[in-house]
Amino acid sequence: MQITFAASESTPLAKTGGLADVVGALPPELVKLGHQVTVYLPFYARIRRLIEGEPNYAVRSITVPFRSYNRFAGVVDGGKRDGVQYFFVDCPELFDRKELYGAAGVDYADNAERFALFCRAVIEASKLLGVPNVFHVHDWQAALIPVYLRTTYLDDPVLRSAATVLTIHNAAYQGKFPPVTTEQLLFPWEIFTMDQVEQFDRFNFLKGGVVFSDLLTTVSRKYAEEIQTAEFGELLEGVLLKRAADLHGILNGVDYTQWNPAVDGHLAAHYTPENLEGKRICRADLLHAFGLEKVADTTPVIGIVSRLATQKGFGIVAKIVEELADRDLAVVALGTGDPYYENLFRGWAFRHPATVAVQIRYDDALAHKIEAGADMFLMPSLYEPCGLNQMYSLRYGTVPIVRATGGLDDTIEEWDAVKGTGTGFKFEGYDPEALLIEIDRALEAFRDRRGWTRLMRNGMARDYGWSGPAKEYVRVYEEAVQRKT
Numbered sequence: 292m293q294i295t296f297a298a299s300e301s302t303p304l305a306k307t308g309g310l311a312d313v314v315g316a317l318p319p320e321l322v323k324l325g326h327q328v329t330v331y332l333p334f335y336a337r338i339r340r341l342i343e344g345e346p347n348y349a350v351r352s353i354t355v356p357f358r359s360y361n362r363f364a365g366v367v368d369g370g371k372r373d374g375v376q377y378f379f380v381d382c383p384e385l386f387d388r389k390e391l392y393g394a395a396g397v398d399y400a401d402n403a404e405r406f407a408l409f410c411r412a413v414i415e416a417s418k419l420l421g422v423p424n425v426f427h428v429h430d431w432q433a434a435l436i437p438v439y440l441r442t443t444y445l446d447d448p449v450l451r452s453a454a455t456v457l458t459i460h461n462a463a464y465q466g467k468f469p470p471v472t473t474e475q476l477l478f479p480w481e482i483f484t485m486d487q488v489e490q491f492d493r494f495n496f497l498k499g500g501v502v503f504s505d506l507l508t509t510v511s512r513k514y515a516e517e518i519q520t521a522e523f524g525e526l527l528e529g530v531l532l533k534r535a536a537d538l539h540g541i542l543n544g545v546d547y548t549q550w551n552p553a554v555d556g557h558l559a560a561h562y563t564p565e566n567l568e569g570k571r572i573c574r575a576d577l578l579h580a581f582g583l584e585k586v587a588d589t590t591p592v593i594g595i596v597s598r599l600a601t602q603k604g605f606g607i608v609a610k611i612v613e614e615l616a617d618r619d620l621a622v623v624a625l626g627t628g629d630p631y632y633e634n635l636f637r638g639w640a641f642r643h644p645a646t647v648a649v650q651i652r653y654d655d656a657l658a659h660k661i662e663a664g665a666d667m668f669l670m671p672s673l674y675e676p677c678g679l680n681q682m683y684s685l686r687y688g689t690v691p692i693v694r695a696t697g698g699l700d701d702t703i704e705e706w707d708a709v710k711g712t713g714t715g716f717k718f719e720g721y722d723p724e725a726l727l728i729e730i731d732r733a734l735e736a737f738r739d740r741r742g743w744t745r746l747m748r749n750g751m752a753r754d755y756g757w758s759g760p761a762k763e764y765v766r767v768y769e770e771a772v773q774r775k776t
């Protein structure tokens with residue numbers, strides 16, 4: 292089968308979150324299963340910098356019409372990597388910028404135009420470079436592809452047989468723009484209705500994708516159920532409920548070539564479940580990196596690597612920071628995002644310099660060091676479509692403390708000290724008290740060294756690789772293709 296991915300992020304080229312990990316890892320896995328995969332990304336400044344020499348154009352110029360002007364996009368041949376073909380949509384006015392989506396916490400004002408152009412250019416480029424059996428599009432930034440195919444390109448004989456699958460990585464980010472967007476992108480006004488792209492008088496990219504794609508997926512079974520409810524659906528629950536039979540929850544995998552303490556190049560030492568000695572060295576190295584060398588060996592270190600956003604549960608962390616400071620634990624945190632939470636962490640570290648340290652930045656190497664060097668990993672998310680860090684933590688013997696939502700609930704099993712089963716600590720209610728109780732349970736378990744080692748090994752033995760999920764995606768592609776014929 293020929294599969295074309297369209298997405299706004301992919302490791303190792305452009306990443307702000309887990310979407311990049313998924314788009315980086317799933318295509319090579321599909322190639323291993325015998326499929327041909329092409330990935331389209333916008334040609335951001337950071338990708339331009341990464342390629343050696345002059346860009347090699349596969350297509351010189353595609354015209355993308357907007358209401359009162361045309362724009363022109365090129366397609367850069369990014370070459371093949373692990374058998375996957377990469378193409379980059381080049382439109383310097385829109386993509387040759389420092390950031391992916393916006394600067395200083397404010398979205399770029401022309402994001403509707405940027406990602407509409409991206410979507411149309413992918414369709415036009417595919418006509419020249421190869422129309423796939425399936426377009427697999429990710430999140431709102433690529434969600435207009437199915438909308439275009441079912442409206443603007445409806446009568447195009449070359450595109451007619453191409454199926455579409457939309458993966459929702461996060462229903463809270465929808466790409467909502469003023470009604471006039473309909474006209475600016477040259478869509479017929481007929482689609483601006485509440486059962487198509489309109490939502491509360493906004494043109495909604497993700498809603499369009501949900502309505503017009505042949506099949507839908509999201510990144511865990513639990514989240515697939517959650518988004519059909521008012522609590523998690525972000526006002527898309529209505530259209531999602533209508534399409535419930537077409538919505539599949541497929542858990543993300545982990546790229547164990549990147550996230551494995553036995554070979555991870557970012558670490559001070561390597562280790563395996565059989566020989567955990569290296570983890571002690573990683574812990575000392577981590578404490579050194581955060582200036583917390585004085586933390587005692589018997590004091591557990593809690594790690595955090597996260598976008599600093601309300602989604603990630605820092606609203607309830609904020610309420611218990613002083614209680615935590617009274618306990619025998621240390622905290623190392625890495626993240627960027629909402630200035631409110633950045634300041635929360637800065638203030639916490641400032642008041643407790645011997646036990647709490649934070650680095651406000653994006654740093655892949657440090658993220659690996661935290662996964663390896665911490666004893667516990669905290670993810671008390673308000674909601675979590677899948678979450679990757681808890682799965683990385685399991686492989687690194689770093690015990691996750693999570694809230695039972697979305698993929699966190701699907702991947703972490705509560706530790707039972709009597710039976711010796713389970714992989715982490717999990718609480719239900721979004722409530723500071725419940726979080727504190729769960730952290731206390733983890734602290735208590737940590738004092739029993741034998742039990743704790745068992746708990747670490749339980750997690751390290753779990754396999755969340757991509758081979759299972761990749762096969763589930765193939766089944767979804769096959770079903771989508773079948774519906775077209």
Ligand code: ADP
Nearest residue numbers: 308309597598626652653654655658678679680
């Ligand atoms: P989300 O996509 O919602 O941010 P995920 O858990 O799916 O959450 O994925 C987050 C990814 O981004 C992980 O690979 C994590 O290590 C990485 N990450 C997040 N913040 C940072 C940071 N400040 N520095 C380095 N990596 C980060």
Ligand code: GLC
Nearest residue numbers: 309310460510675676677678
């Ligand atoms: C989103 C979600 C996260 C998920 C990631 C990859 O960013 O917030 O939970 O793991 O996408 O699917």
